[in-house]
Amino acid sequence: MDAFEKAFLRLKQEKILESMYQITCLNPGSRLKDRYEALVTPEKREIWDQEIKEKEKEAENCEQLRELEQLFAGDPETRMKEAARQVEAWKQDYRRMA
Numbered sequence: 001m002d003a004f005e006k007a008f009l010r011l012k013q014e015k016i017l018e019s020m021y022q023i024t025c026l027n028p029g030s031r032l033k034d035r036y037e038a039l040v041t042p043e044k045r046e047i048w049d050q051e052i053k054e055k056e057k058e059a060e061n062c063e064q065l066r067e068l069e070q071l072f073a074g075d076p077e078t079r080m081k082e083a084a085r086q087v088e089a090w091k092q093d094y095r096r097m098a
Contacts, residue, residue: 021048
């Protein structure tokens with residue numbers, strides 16, 4: 001959250017404030033500081049909450065997410081092997097992007 005706060009203080013972009021708000025929604029242990037909370041109007045809150053709900057619905061239909069859930073539901077030995085395979089695949093994807 002510190003990085004977002006520093007970015008917002010420097011750039012004053014609403015998208016950064018939105019990201020900070022979303023983090024607090026997805027992580028109940030975190031909260032916006034009062035100075036940022038004051039900038040989140042009820043209208044913004046409603047829009048951003050709706051966007052979060054839409055993204056959650058998208059995630060429910062994501063095949064990759066289902067595969068990952070199945071991976072972690074398996075026995076520990078298989079889970080470790082499959083997790084290593086998945087991490088390696090992500091590394092390859094990242095290298096292709098770079």
